[in-house]
Amino acid sequence: MSGDAGWILPADKPAGVSSHDMVSRARRALGVRRIGHAGTLDPFATGLLLLLVGRATRLARYFVELPKTYEAVARLGWTSSTGDPEGELVQTGRVSEPLVLPLGEISQRPPAYSAVKVDGERAYARARRGEAVETRERVVTVFESALLWRKEDQAGLRFVCSSGTYVRSLVADLGDAYCVSLRRLAIGPFATGEGAWSGEGDAESGLLDVGVAWGRFGTVVELAGADEERAIASGRPIEARGIEGPVMLVGAGGDAYAVARERDGALRVEVGLRGGV
Numbered sequence: 001m002s003g004d005a006g007w008i009l010p011a012d013k014p015a016g017v018s019s020h021d022m023v024s025r026a027r028r029a030l031g032v033r034r035i036g037h038a039g040t041l042d043p044f045a046t047g048l049l050l051l052l053v054g055r056a057t058r059l060a061r062y063f064v065e066l067p068k069t070y071e072a073v074a075r076l077g078w079t080s081s082t083g084d085p086e087g088e089l090v091q092t093g094r095v096s097e098p099l100v101l102p103l104g105e106i107s108q109r110p111p112a113y114s115a116v117k118v119d120g121e122r123a124y125a126r127a128r129r130g131e132a133v134e135t136r137e138r139v140v141t142v143f144e145s146a147l148l149w150r151k152e153d154q155a156g157l158r159f160v161c162s163s164g165t166y167v168r169s170l171v172a173d174l175g176d177a178y179c180v181s182l183r184r185l186a187i188g189p190f191a192t193g194e195g196a197w198s199g200e201g202d203a204e205s206g207l208l209d210v211g212v213a214w215g216r217f218g219t220v221v222e223l224a225g226a227d228e229e230r231a232i233a234s235g236r237p238i239e240a241r242g243i244e245g246p247v248m249l250v251g252a253g254g255d256a257y258a259v260a261r262e263r264d265g266a267l268r269v270e271v272g273l274r275g276g277v
Contacts, residue, residue, distance in 0.1 A: 004274065005210050005257070006055035006057070006273065008056055008208045009030075009197055010194065010195075011049045011199060011206075012196040013048075014199060015044055019037050019040045019041050023037055025200075026199075029201075029202070034055075036052045037049055039163065041184060044084050044085060044086060045183065045184065047182075047184030047192055048192045053207065055210075062246060062259065066188030068160070068165070069184070071157070071182075072156075072157045072159070072182045073155070073157075073182075074155045074174065074177045074178070075154055076153050077092055078177065079172075080178035080179075083169065084168060084178060085181075087178070092176040095177075096175030099174055100174070101142075101145035103145050105140070105141050107137050108139075108170075109136070109137045109138075141162040142159060142165065144158070144160040145158070145170075154180065167179060189217050211255070214248040214259075218247065220249075223249055224239075229257065232272075235269050237267060238266065239267065242262075243262060246261050258270070259273075
């Protein structure tokens with residue numbers, strides 16, 4: 001392994017495994033302790049998990065913000081206490097017809113059995129103790145929604161949505177329904193069908209240099225020589241380029257130095273990738 005600035009490892013999480021479990025597996029497979037992820041998947045769900053390796057963990061917020069693409073199977077006329085097959089299931093027979101799929105900005109309340117924190121504690125921990133849990137509403141965006149198929153009491157659904165959207169809640173809000181299965185197909189430009197690591201065997205071959213990964217969705221700017229490289233490596237601002245939003249700054253050899261943003265007439269470092277632990 002090489003690349004001091006870190007790597008991105010797209011992984012295809014199987015069912016029954018937590019996101020934390022995938023991080024632990026990657027640590028063993030790569031021999032690297034510092035690994036995180038950009039967006040949790042529930043244990044019952046499958047699909048893409050972006051693992052951030054080494055100094056790339058500093059960039060979690062940028063990767064977390066990317067839109068997500070999901071396919072779900074909804075069971076209609078049933079409710080689940082958790083919104084998935086692991087909860088208490090009740091058949092009601094009530095089905096909203098026609099199914100009205102969400103689109104655009106919506107107000108959503110995360111499920112009680114979710115990882116959001118309520119008074120400093122994960123909501124699911126409180127719910128599992130039998131406590132009443134009320135999560136705060138949030139505004140999320142559903143960019144695309146589609147009914148893929150319909151058979152008896154089940155329906156296949158596809159959603160492209162903003163970060164922080166709970167698909168279990170999108171399904172529950174269809175009426176009496178819960179999520180039988182859920183698969184995350186993509187996070188921004190990263191997809192499961194591109195050789196994502198399975199959680200077993202060789203992981204190193206799936207690593208993407210953090211600068212290359214950033215270039216799939218963001219702007220990459222090459223630094224103008226050694227003076228700018230030294231300035232950015234020490235956290236000093238450099239000449240503005242007239243670019244809005246965060247940019248990845250790389251050296252002449254393509255090595256990532258930092259994520260920066262233009263402010264007060266200069267490019268200023270937001271997250272450094274050259275030094276520290």
